[in-house]
Ligand SMILES: Nc1ncnc2c1ncn2[C@@H]1O[C@H](COP(=O)(O)OP(=O)(O)OP(=O)(O)O)[C@@H](O)[C@H]1O
């Protein structure tokens with residue numbers, strides 16, 4: 001006698017995604033790209049029309065065309081600043097990810113450690129970074145490290161709290177199964193708790209990506225008012241002082257684009273890491 | 287028939303020797319709930335025993351004590367030969383698979399946790415998957431499988447260590463009837479081929495009669511064993527048995543035992 005799968009069970013298996021694809025993406029995915037892009041273009045056209053019809057001078061409100069021209073013209077100096085801001089943002093995000101994960105794992109090992117340290121992580125989170133940035137900039141000689149610390153403070157908490165939650169969310173029956181096979185603490189962590197925490201960690205990373213940029217920009221503003229920085233925020237300040245409003249807009253546009261790019265990059269990482277198994281990576285199927 | 291496993295299944299005759307026994311076992315949970323009281327139960331090697339009873343009568347509690355997942359408050363739970371890792375397989379009501387791992391890796395888990403090398407573990411997991419009818423689904427992730435297929439993976443995982451004792455806690459309760467019948471038959475085939483001892487928790491009188499040689503009926507508040515009945519029909523059992531007068535008689539007998547248990 002051989003055990004064979006019945007047609008009934010096989011037919012019951014969830015259907016794989018068979019939606020037709022155009023240039024690698026489904027119609028739904030294209031819609032998700034095209035619709036917001038169209039809205040954006042319309043808004044830009046309206047803005048340009050408003051500026052031209054009312055003949056608003058560029059030092060009050062430059063039109064998108066002027067902003068774009070300025071962006072191209074000022075690219076050499078802006079790109080240097082962009083690079084500096086990006087370095088700080090990603091360094092802060094990387095440190096936040098590594099430390100957040102490590103601390104969450106530590107918390108997961110011992111309830112005492114979690115209970116004694118978690119409140120301080122919360123304090124770190126609720127303290128406005130604008131308020132402590134001046135102190136940090138005074139205390140830390142290297143301005144880049146000072147900025148990195150500020151951005152890290154903002155980016156750290158979501159990763160820590162999300163990952164801690166994830167590590168504690170393992171399925172109870174699976175945990176019993178690991179006990180049945182007498183898995184070591186390390187095996188439980190490696191094969192059960194960390195994989196369970198993965199979607200939580202990635203969701204934290206997605207939030208922290210944007211926060212790290214905001215943290216870096218805020219700190220640059222604080223440092224910039226002291227004349228000690230050269231990141232994008234400093235360019236905005238500088239252009240403001242010199243009443244070069246189009247340049248201010250150009251730097252602002254760069255900040256926004258960077259934020260969007262970081263969000264998309266984190267979403268992509270998350271999607272690639274979870275595509276086989278997690279609900280969040282499967283929404284196109286409905 | 288599944289391929290010859292690396293560790294040959296014991297072909298010893300089914301003797302009266304018990305694989306696991308509970309003596310005067312009482313379980314009171316930390317919150318004060320008295321889940322079971324004074325349970326004596328001994329399962330003979332190679333037997334197929336069903337635990338049948340109303341909700342909350344402590345079936346899962348008994349099963350989890352057999353597995354060593356929870357300790358009894360008093361009394362003794364003893365596994366013949368001590369009980370090595372991998373001696374006991376457990377199947378939950380939910381498939382309880384790791385969603386981030388393929389079917390193959392899920393089935394490899396018990397072996398990997400026990401320190402078996404990757405290649406050996408992979409070969410044995412493939413064999414186990416094939417033995418439950420899932421050859422070709424090694425690389426599927428759980429979410430791509432139907433409920434019945436997931437349960438098959440779960441059974442393959444429980445059997446991959448060649449356990450002496452397979453504990454199942456209402457494994458097919460969430461499946462549709464056609465699938466449940468099919469899995470009942472396949473479980474019996476595996477049981478006959480691999481000669482493990484089976485303890486099967488169920489709510490269903492029909493399922494308990496169809497599968498087992500012995501039905502232990504439990505009552506609630508506090509949970510205890512009230513009746514112990516033999517189903518002496520020969521194996522292999524199939525559709526012929528399901529429609530026989532013998533089957534109907536056993537169902538009636540056990541059904542009324544269950545009724546008495548619920549009225550007590
Ligand atoms: N971890 C626990 N802590 C406290 N009480 C529990 C726990 N687990 C079960 N109980 C209680 O013990 C009693 C027996 O529960 P158990 O799950 O063993 O019953 P069961 O026969 O498996 O029920 P069902 O058929 O619903 O699965 C119930 O009253 C239940 O509420």
Ligand SMILES: [Mg+2]
Nearest residue numbers: 345346347455
């Ligand atoms: Mg139960």
